[in-house]
Amino acid sequence: MTTATARSDGNLGRATSPLPRFMYGTAWKEERTEPLTRLALEAGFRAIDTANQRKHYFEAGVGAAVGAAVAEGRVTRAELFLQTKFTFRDGQDHRLPYDARAGVEAQVAQSFASSLEHLGTDYVDSYVLHGPSVGRGLAAADRAAWHAMEELQRSGRTRYLGVSNVTREQLELLLGMATVPPAFVQNRCYARKGWDRDVRALCRTHGIVYQGFSLLTANARELSLPALRGIAARAHGSPAQIVFRMAAGLGMLPLTGTSSAEHMRQDLAALDLVLGPDELSALERLSG
DSSP: OOSSOOEEETTTTEEEOOOOSOEEEOTTOGGGHHHHHHHHHHHTOOEEEOOSOTTTOOHHHHHHHHHHHHHTTSOOGGGOEEEEEEOOGGGOOSOOSSOTTSOHHHHHHHHHHHHHHHHTOSOEEEEEEOSOSSSSSOOHHHHHHHHHHHHHHHTTSEEEEEEESOOHHHHHHHHHHOSSOOSEEEEEOOGGGTTTHHHHHHHHHHTOEEEEEOTTGGGHHHHTOHHHHHHHHHHTOOHHHHHHHHHHHTTEEEEEOOOOHHHHHHHHHGGGOOOOHHHHHHHHTSOO
16 A cells, blocks of 8 residues: 555545555455455455456455454554446346346446445445446447446545446547546556557556556466566566566556465565666566
């Protein structure tokens, strides 16, 4: 987390955490979600990413871990940054968090209410559209979902809005129609695509924080390249740590989903490594 102190949001009327520098992702963990989230909190993570999409996430497991940590006095809610998502029907399995027959606006409201119940909170820090409903452009459903999310933000039930799994074109369209613009973009980040260079550039222009996920799993080949390993040796870090430090140096908010307590500690420590401008540039160009 950043060293800035928590502030009080006027529309929330409560102390809230600063923007995070590193986030723990909880996808694909099923019954391990609760113990691994607790482990991440114990390691020092204060930002947790989940989704109300039972197909790939167990949001209630995150809530159980957070509730236990708060009850034990390990953290306060104000110290935590909780991020969850609304997922369209095509991204869900049969365990829907909303009425499939309802309109999109109602589905957003129902999913959000369910998320608050799962997480044991009366607000979230970031609410993310878990990808547009179409592969290219934006559909009417995307616009309806975003407008419903804007109402949640205006009501103070979420501090920020975000969007995931978007192309540059889709992000441009969203920025053109949004009354409340996204504060975050969360994308899978490939070195061979310049670490999502085009989307990151648009994010910089509009002051949007880019959240990068799959930084390790999507780039296994790059982690073994001599150039990266040479920088890791010079900086006294592992290749994985160098990738996370590079991400932070390029202005990203990195996510990790490791299930290892040691790797959790190493990932957080990566932010303390020192990389020079030339090294950051070389890493950005690894496969760009």
